[in-house]
Amino acid sequence: MPLPQPDDLTSLVLRTDFGDDGAWDAVRAALDAADEYPHATYVSEFRFADAEVRALVDEEAAADEEAHIVHVFLADAATMKDPDHSLLAVDLSDEPGRTFRLPARWFPDVSANLSIANMDFAEFADAADGSGTFRGFDEG
Numbered sequence: 001m002p003l004p005q006p007d008d009l010t011s012l013v014l015r016t017d018f019g020d021d022g023a024w025d026a027v028r029a030a031l032d033a034a035d036e037y038p039h040a041t042y043v044s045e046f047r048f049a050d051a052e053v054r055a056l057v058d059e060e061a062a063a064d065e066e067a068h069i070v071h072v073f074l075a076d077a078a079t080m081k082d083p084d085h086s087l088l089a090v091d092l093s094d095e096p097g098r099t100f101r102l103p104a105r106w107f108p109d110v111s112a113n114l115s116i117a118n119m120d121f122a123e124f125a126d127a128a129d130g131s132g133t134f135r136g137f138d139e140g
Helices: 021-033 054-059 075-079 104-115 121-126
Strands: 011-015 040-043 071-075 087-091 099-102
Touching: 011 104, 021 040, 021 075, 021 104, 021 121, 054 071, 054 087, 071 075, 071 104, 075 087, 087 104, 087 121, 099 104, 099 121, 104 121
Parallel strands: 011 040, 011 071
Antiparallel strands: 071 087, 087 099
16 A cells, blocks of 8 residues: 655655654644644554554555655654654655654755755755754754
8 A cells, every 4th residue: 555645745744653642743733833834744544553664665666656755754753752853754765765853843844845856855864963863954
């Protein structure tokens, strides 16, 4: 079964941790509060519980070409516990399986740029800090 398709010009935020509904609500609220425009298509389907990156990459590779998506953001166990609600960004196209963490406050910028192909996944991943988290581009 292919990954769900996001709404136009939004990014797929896939819930993989189902241990705390309140935490999931807080993640969605933080993402929605980060910008005045919608940037996320939320998917909370139990079939994705504890889904691993490799399994998602394989599932997407097996999808029909017109159903392909190029990136996904996972709300995993780490997301649910993190005060910054850092999602796990996953490349499904250019470097399948490449990841970086993304605090909710940066989600609108990254989502918008990836959705319109203004920037590539690698540009954000390459700018991640030593912990593997994207915290904006260093202007200094």
